[in-house]
Amino acid sequence: MSNKQNGFAVLGTNRWTNPSEGRGIYLAARKQTFIQGAMILLAAGLLNRILGFVPRIALPRMIGAEGVGLIQLVYPFTIVMLTLIAGGIPLAVAKLVAEADSKGDRRAVSQILRIAVRLAFTVSLIAAAVCLGLSEWISTRIMTDSRVHTAFLTMIPVLPLVAVSSVWRGYFQGKQNMIPTALSQTSETLFRIVLTLLFAWMFLPYGLELAAAGAVLGMVAGECAGLLVLWIQFIRDRRVPHLPPSNTSVNETKKWMHARETGYLKKILDTAIPVTGSKMIGSLSYLLESILTVRSLTAAGVAAAGATAQYGALQGMVIPLLLLPGALTYSLAVSLVPSLSEAASRGDWTTIHIRLHQSMRLAIVTGAPFVVLMGLLAGPICTLLYGDDSMANMLRWMAPLAIFLYMQAPLQAALQALNRPGTALFNTFAGAAIKLILIVQLATQPQYGILGAVIAIGVNMVLVTLLHWVSVARLTGFRMQPLDFLKVSAAMIVMSATALWIWNFNLLAQSSLNLAVASLIAILVYLFLLILFKLIDRHDVARVPIVRRFFHPKARP
Incomplete structure (x- = not known):
């Protein structure tokens, strides 16, 4: 899931040569400023979010809320696996590449990328093997509905695909070139939309279970397309790295390279592990949320199929509407990491404050109109999009709190860029714990039902954002x-x-x-x-x- 623009714009006009070493001429990829990078990702993100509503509108009409619920039960476990594989590695790659690139150390950039790809790909193969071996147990015991087994098996190939693509996205992010990520994400979205609907329609006559699996297969195919686009751009962007001094022997060169690679592996793990831990809490929270919500609704007297349908409406219809403005916060967060890392390495607190203010102001100003429209006109919006307004009450409850969600991504990116991933980890854990407790306490009560889960998710949005805000303010002195x-x-x-x-x-x-x-x-x-x-x-x-x-x-x- 990545973003690029077209390949002709990706290669800049600047050239680098080193005639004394006879290395030839290399094209330098264009670097964007913080705002340019954010706007490129924003344009791609908005396009992809809008296009992404095509299957979200068509799928419920094709396979119903229950079919969407089956897909949504697979999705949280997939997110946990993807977080484990590539949760913190892209951020670590972006930070290290940004630092090495600012020094013109192309050898370091090459080594960082190679180590990160090997690490992510190895972990992804192990995770895929575990998922394949335990697929029956996972689908029946963890996901609460045995009908998801086929869709779960269909999901497994996405793990190594995302492992590689996430590292390449981190590489381009560190180079402060957001065009490849934008084009890749758009390609992935287009293929996913067409193939998700096509495969779901093709398999629907064979039952709801296979229709859901067909939709998941379309997502896997879309990821393949996005990875291919990233690979093409990476081939265009490759540089011949600097070598160690020419008077060193072959053995000394190997030792030098091994020492550097070992050091970079340690640096990658030092950043990736706490960031992965922070994201893993969110992902596990999402998985537990899906399990606890369905089981709590069942305890409240809702039939199993009805509980799956209600959860599908919440996570497959309502939440995507709330996340539509998230295209901006995602673009701001991605662009913020290398920008703040670079400024922090120089001790430039003025630039850090400016970037934080730009990010927060844009997040609030652009998210506010969505909050108003989704809160006031929830019924007509749901009827227009889904042909059903039964989930409008959930949207009406959550819309006012969504403004906190839009501010959350830039704040978390700031903590990670300023080497405080542990703080983000604690804040996320606190919010997740409160959310899960509230789901169990509220959703099991018949008078609340699915609204109990809605309230719990809303409290999580507010709490985590406020904790992030306090942490950033204490760290930087930043004030809105x-x-x-x-x-x-x-x-x-x-x-x-x-x-x-x-x-x-x-x-x-x-x-x-x-x-x-x-x-x-x-x-x-x-x-x-x-x-x-x-x-x-x-x-x-x-x-x-x-x-x-x-x-x-x-x-x-």
């Missing part, structure tokens, strides 16, 4: 301006009133058209208020690639 929050809140209130007034006025005959008009006008009013309150100005727009030339031709992000 309270006036910014008041301005955004005022803009949200006016936007809410506008959206409700237009929706209730019922200008057009079709509800879908009324929804589109209400949303569009409300967003325009919100953007006008942002400009009026000076939350964004022409200088902010001037930092955006392509658009910048129309506002500030000489501006530099």
